[in-house]
Amino acid sequence: MSNIIAIVGRPNVGKSTLFNRLTESRKAIVDDFSGVTRDRHYGIAEWTDKKFTVIDTGGYVAGSDDVFEAAIREQVVIAIEEATVLLFMVDVTTGVTDLDDEIADILRRSKKPVFVVVNKVDNNNLEHDSAVFYSLGLGDIYTISSMTGSGTGDLLDQVVSHLENVEEEESKLPKITIIGRPNVGKSSLVNALMGKDRNIVTPIAGTTRDSIHIHYNQFGHEFMFIDTAGLRKKTKVKENIEFYSVMRTIKALEEADVCILMLDAIEGLEAQDINIFHLAEKNKKGVVILVNKWDLIEKNNKTMKVFEDQIKEKLQPFTDVPVIFTSVLNKQRIFKAVETAMEVYQNRSKKIPTSKLNDVMLPIIENYPPPATKGKYIKIKYITQINGVAPMFAFFCNLPQYIKEPYKRFLENKLRENFDFSGVPIQIYFRQK
Ligand code: GDP
Ligand code: GDP
Numbered sequence: 001m002s003n004i005i006a007i008v009g010r011p012n013v014g015k016s017t018l019f020n021r022l023t024e025s026r027k028a029i030v031d032d033f034s035g036v037t038r039d040r041h042y043g044i045a046e047w048t049d050k051k052f053t054v055i056d057t058g059g060y061v062a063g064s065d066d067v068f069e070a071a072i073r074e075q076v077v078i079a080i081e082e083a084t085v086l087l088f089m090v091d092v093t094t095g096v097t098d099l100d101d102e103i104a105d106i107l108r109r110s111k112k113p114v115f116v117v118v119n120k121v122d123n124n125n126l127e128h129d130s131a132v133f134y135s136l137g138l139g140d141i142y143t144i145s146s147m148t149g150s151g152t153g154d155l156l157d158q159v160v161s162h163l164e165n166v167e168e169e170e171s172k173l174p175k176i177t178i179i180g181r182p183n184v185g186k187s188s189l190v191n192a193l194m195g196k197d198r199n200i201v202t203p204i205a206g207t208t209r210d211s212i213h214i215h216y217n218q219f220g221h222e223f224m225f226i227d228t229a230g231l232r233k234k235t236k237v238k239e240n241i242e243f244y245s246v247m248r249t250i251k252a253l254e255e256a257d258v259c260i261l262m263l264d265a266i267e268g269l270e271a272q273d274i275n276i277f278h279l280a281e282k283n284k285k286g287v288v289i290l291v292n293k294w295d296l297i298e299k300n301n302k303t304m305k306v307f308e309d310q311i312k313e314k315l316q317p318f319t320d321v322p323v324i325f326t327s328v329l330n331k332q333r334i335f336k337a338v339e340t341a342m343e344v345y346q347n348r349s350k351k352i353p354t355s356k357l358n359d360v361m362l363p364i365i366e367n368y369p370p371p372a373t374k375g376k377y378i379k380i381k382y383i384t385q386i387n388g389v390a391p392m393f394a395f396f397c398n399l400p401q402y403i404k405e406p407y408k409r410f411l412e413n414k415l416r417e418n419f420d421f422s423g424v425p426i427q428i429y430f431r432q433k
Helices: 015-022 024-034 065-082 098-108 124-136 152-160 186-194 240-255 271-282 303-315 334-349 354-367 405-418
Strands: 004-008 042-047 050-056 085-091 114-119 141-143 175-179 212-218 221-227 258-264 286-292 323-325 380-386 392-397 427-432
Touching: 004 015, 004 065, 004 240, 015 024, 015 042, 015 050, 015 085, 015 114, 015 152, 042 152, 042 271, 050 240, 065 098, 065 240, 085 098, 085 124, 085 152, 098 124, 114 124, 114 152, 124 141, 141 152, 175 186, 175 240, 186 212, 186 221, 186 258, 186 334, 221 334, 240 271, 258 271, 258 334, 271 286, 271 303, 286 303, 286 334, 303 323, 323 334, 354 380, 354 405, 405 427
Parallel strands: 004 050, 004 085, 085 114, 114 141, 175 221, 175 258, 258 286, 286 323, 392 427
Antiparallel strands: 042 050, 212 221, 380 392
């Protein structure tokens, strides 16, 4: 189950402006980390109680004018197949252009919901001009100003009504997927693990073309493997390879409990990997990092440690993540990868009894209480783990609003030190008591 909203449309209509507005909070977080926003064309947004991934298709086409229009047309086709909802953005100040008409022709064949979003309607006078976009033949139009945000609320109310509730079903088997940029070794790993007797499970309704579910049951581990690596579709336009692979990655990630993020040791952790990592974190998925092609690295006894430190530096602040160095070629540590993914799965489903949690955490808090704010003394009284698909903790206290980020981070670190949550994002809430 995935919820992807794709913003399509020709250049300069305002796609990335809307994208930034929808994913604003997310952007702030990413900015804090490492300035990786440069390459970011997808992110998480929330509206009412719905969470979804937004993808700005415009980010993926550069190149010369002649590939440009072909690339955009192909993107629309990919987006129709892969996204849940499409926002077709047009510009009220230019009216309907030829390329708008061409895109509309493709979109009219889509069975997915398409919203015609008329942008740059910054004032009421421009409302009148927007009527020409009914001629696109795609039904209702939604007038917005991405710049000021006006109209976006009404649009989102309609859009989210088409999304699924992505609460995970209580699944019987752990779901694990391998994600990573092209050529890092994903397919090779799948082949090495699954061997020839791939037992392909009947695809679940609605996900037929998204992924193949493979039942893995060997060496004492049983799980459902979500394979998208083998499903790479040929794109005619080179610029769209990344676009397509990002779409697939997002969907695999949303379906899985744990994702194995695979890197190429020669290339290391790049901006796109970091973005995917934060997407996994934001989706509360377990993560294992695999540094593959380790055979190609010249090494001494410190190389691994140096590598790991460099990676973790870039993953701040969520650094409690296992990093494994593999060579699929030499079958080095590939079963360790599976084992670790299963451990992360266990960590993610771990439930700490309330009594144990309080026995361990209350003395720590007593020793190092939250700093008083505005002369007010903050007292944490007890802690419970909240039921959910991933670890969540509620700290009950007298003045929850006065507890600051550094103290929250301190508590998270103490939880991680005392209970193994390696590879798992954890949520901490402060509640009034
Ligand atoms: P993209 O190429 O479709 O991603 O378009 P951009 O988001 O980069 O926007 C293109 C230009 O339109 C930029 O100069 C934006 O500042 C401007 N723009 C975007 N949204 C609005 C809007 O709602 N009103 C106005 N007046 N300008 C906008
Ligand atoms: P994918 O695009 O991520 O699925 O990557 P592939 O599995 O298709 O692998 C890309 C290339 O990397 C192929 O030529 C593989 O043979 C090679 N490769 C995969 N794993 C390793 C490894 O551990 N070491 C080396 N040297 N090459 C590898």
